[in-house]
Amino acid sequence: MIYDFIVVGHGLAGAILAETLRSSGNNVLVIDEPKENSASRVAAGLLNPVAGKRFAKSWMADVLIPAADTFYDSLEARYYKQLYFHMPIYKIFSSIEEQNTWMAKSEGGNWSEYISATYTQSINQPGVDDPFGGIMIKRGGFLHVFAMLDLLTEDLLKQNLLLPERFDITQLQLTEEGVKYKSIEARHLVFCEGYQVIHNPYFKWLPLQPTKGEVLEVQAEQNLSPQCIYNKAVYVVPEGEGRFIIGATYDWRNPDEETTPQGAEELSERFRQIFPQEFKVTGHWAGIRPAVRDRRPLIGTHPMYKQLSVFNGMGSKGVLMAPYLSAHFANALAGKGELMPEIHISRYFSLYYDYIKHQNLEP
Ligand SMILES: Cc1cc2nc3c(=O)[nH]c(=O)nc-3n(C[C@H](O)[C@H](O)[C@H](O)COP(=O)(O)OP(=O)(O)OC[C@H]3O[C@@H](n4cnc5c(N)ncnc54)[C@H](O)[C@@H]3O)c2cc1C
Numbered sequence: 001m002i003y004d005f006i007v008v009g010h011g012l013a014g015a016i017l018a019e020t021l022r023s024s025g026n027n028v029l030v031i032d033e034p035k036e037n038s039a040s041r042v043a044a045g046l047l048n049p050v051a052g053k054r055f056a057k058s059w060m061a062d063v064l065i066p067a068a069d070t071f072y073d074s075l076e077a078r079y080y081k082q083l084y085f086h087m088p089i090y091k092i093f094s095s096i097e098e099q100n101t102w103m104a105k106s107e108g109g110n111w112s113e114y115i116s117a118t119y120t121q122s123i124n125q126p127g128v129d130d131p132f133g134g135i136m137i138k139r140g141g142f143l144h145v146f147a148m149l150d151l152l153t154e155d156l157l158k159q160n161l162l163l164p165e166r167f168d169i170t171q172l173q174l175t176e177e178g179v180k181y182k183s184i185e186a187r188h189l190v191f192c193e194g195y196q197v198i199h200n201p202y203f204k205w206l207p208l209q210p211t212k213g214e215v216l217e218v219q220a221e222q223n224l225s226p227q228c229i230y231n232k233a234v235y236v237v238p239e240g241e242g243r244f245i246i247g248a249t250y251d252w253r254n255p256d257e258e259t260t261p262q263g264a265e266e267l268s269e270r271f272r273q274i275f276p277q278e279f280k281v282t283g284h285w286a287g288i289r290p291a292v293r294d295r296r297p298l299i300g301t302h303p304m305y306k307q308l309s310v311f312n313g314m315g316s317k318g319v320l321m322a323p324y325l326s327a328h329f330a331n332a333l334a335g336k337g338e339l340m341p342e343i344h345i346s347r348y349f350s351l352y353y354d355y356i357k358h359q360n361l362e363p
Helices: 012-023 061-079 096-106 145-158 194-199 261-274 318-333 345-359
Strands: 002-008 028-031 084-086 089-092 115-119 134-137 141-143 172-174 179-181 184-191 208-220 229-232 234-240 243-247 279-292 298-301 308-312
Touching (some): 002 012, 012 308, 061 145, 229 261, 261 279, 298 345
Parallel strands (some): 002 184, 184 308
Antiparallel strands (some): 208 279
């Protein structure tokens, strides 16, 4: 049998792409080396339509959010399990200056789609320190990414559509019809390796910037069960009964996968600034995000090898971006449309030509 696609990597990107390709009738084989601390498995899973200190609406939020809602809702319906938690995000102003920045930004703009309320003083939630108030962001939430991956993995394994092993690139042959990997043939192969694409000889020229992140799980002394996510420098995601996930740190200089005391201290301190009370650290993880300097994904087909593509570069927004971009890419692969130029790897093809020139390689 010849598969339509081999997908290498079953993190958030590969899993959602494989699911999307399968739902449009393709035969897909996934090859994934299981990794407990992949970016997807340690991610807090947040989806936030209004992010950053400058209160910018997330890129393409108007189309990415409905696609994400539909995709995660459909998985929940299939597996009878809640995976995506729609929840308001209370962005707490850290100072009167920040409050003023928002007031100026919001003036004249239409934010009703994403902001349900602005508070100029504390909203008096139990245990929360918010003297300057904040804004309540709607249409956000968080995904239990690890739970979604477990369900999709189990399903694929049952159908013999997932090989849980490392893809050995030295065994890949490019053929007239597509690709051959060991004895497996497919018309096309898509690499979804997250930050590990930096070791892929076909795509290592892409300007991926591995960015380490750490997250902490804490148990607060007070048995709090707030119904919103908090954001002040970090995100604090309520998991119920006083348990919170705090994320995340950003570190470009040390892209290793080790947790650090500095990471734990930074996250603990940020948590204290929102919830000034005693708590116990109950979990600590580190992973590496596949970030890109221009903050746009890296998607598309290799400039020379038309049977190879990449679906990567989701940075810190995989939960928001992967569903829409998977459908968009699947359409392009089926010849039904063009990829948007701002996500297409063609914006970096000059790096590929420089790379092969320096390596004295054939294109
Ligand atoms: C601490 C932290 C917090 C985050 N929080 C959020 C958040 O709140 N919201 C959000 O949207 N995003 C968040 N992110 C970012 C998010 O995790 C990423 O955007 C997303 O998970 C990237 O998914 P991916 O599938 O591209 O990569 P990965 O998750 O790294 O998955 C790649 C997969 O490919 C496999 N693989 C790689 N090479 C091979 C090979 N040769 N053979 C076989 N398998 C291979 C790996 O084992 C892995 O399973 C966070 C990231 C971190 C690190």
